[in-house]
Amino acid sequence: TVRADASRNFGQGVKLEPKRLNAGRQLGSGSFGECYRGTLVTDDGDVEEVVLKRVKARVQGASEMHEAEHLINVLASKAAGEAVAPFLGYSLVEQTSGRLSKGLWLVWSYEGDKTLAYYLKRRDCERVLAADLGVEESQAVPTAMKQIFECLTALHNVGIVHRDIKPANIVFDESARRFRLIDLGAAACLRTGTNYKPAETILDPCYCPPEEYVLPTDVPHLAAQGTRLRTVMTPVLWTQHRPDCFDTYSAGVVLMQLSLPFLRTTSSLRTFNGALARCNHDLEEWRVRSGLPARQTAVLDANNGAGWDLAASLLRPREVVTDDSGGVKFLNTGRAPRLSAGAALKHSFIRQAGVQAAPADA
Ligand code: ADP
Ligand code: MG
DSSP: OOOOOTTOBTTTBOBOOGGGEEEEEEGGGGTTSSEEEEEEEOTTSOEEEEEEEEOOOSSTTOOGGGOHHHHHHHHHHHHSGGGBOOEEEEEEESSOBTTBOSEEEEEEEOOOSOBHHHHHHSTTHHHHHHHHHTSOGGGHHHHHHHHHHHHHHHHHHTTEEOSOOSGGGEEEETTTTEEEEOOOTTOEETTTOTTOOTTOOOOOTTTOOTTOSSSOTTSOOGGGSOHHHHHHHHHHHHHHHOTTHHHHHHHHHHHHHHHOGGGOSHHHHHHHHHHHHHTTTOHHHHHHHHTOOGGGOHHHHHHHHHHHHHHHHHSOOOEEEEOTTSOEEEEOOSSOOOOOHHHHHTSHHHHTTTOSOOGGGO
16 A cells, blocks of 8 residues: 655645656557556555556646546545545656656556456456356346446545446456446536536536536536535535436446447447437337347346336436526426436345355355
8 A cells, every 4th residue: 555655735645756656558559548557666665556647737737736637536535435446646747757748647556457348348248247246147237236336326425426437437346356436537526616617518428318417507606616605505406406316327328238238339329329319218118119029138127127127217317408598407307306326226126236145155
């Protein structure tokens, strides 16, 4: 583990000397920008496997204090540490050396090679997932979803909405044998206002809920309020508008991809999203119209269709209207509200997870 340097600054986490870092192979074969596997020499002289990411300055000349991804990681690791990959600290590189270019670098423990996207690409997805999770194959999907909802509950409980839940941002921690969330670059903390801008959407359209925003755009800008007013406002806004349900929609899409192998390509997912929108986000209607053969829907059909019921309650709309000034409001549709992560954990589909003993431990 890494102890705090003497230069530790409250609110920013541990500051790491650039000379302790070494950047190796680029992650995601270049498509992710500056994100590398690497190593960190700890205070004890041990060498730890890490992930290094250079943060793009979003505001010209912004001081390090205002770097949103950095601040959100500090908040999340302090308040919901189990939900996210361990954040080890940051480093200010002043002179480019090798792959470590000048700028602010964030450092996390390297959790392993497999994101949920890796599993979804494999033909034997369920088998490998079950083996890695240590559960029977029939429980692979409920168990993975349970872990995702546990992570989301922890983040939501401290006021953070992730806003970019998708398979590439869910990593398997090999040593703990469980999934954790990564990539808080788009996350917003509604308690502090960190990285929250009312009219901003920054999202992957394949996993983004139809309402597109975490809060209606006409609510007062949280970051602009004083701390005391924010403390009062956040719980009210949370109860009224359920910003956390932004993430549970994305989790609903992930559940569909885990359950229905034909939804694992981007093009088929786009087709699904379009078709679901034409059904007014009524999954039952989509199910009837799509006429899928039973051999494709076993995961959702099991346990009296528990999977269908959970997915339908996650993919429900928070209905949105645009007013004259272009502002976005959420309307009550009269249908039951979209499930929160905490409510999803109580659903019968999730409660079947991990009930049977792992075959390997028998
Ligand atoms: P980006 O903003 O470029 O999407 P991410 O934070 O999602 O950056 O990281 C890019 C990729 O690097 C992830 O999809 C994952 O494959 C890998 N990765 C990121 N963090 C970790 C981690 N802590 N452990 C293992 N792999 C990671
Ligand atoms: Mg990512």
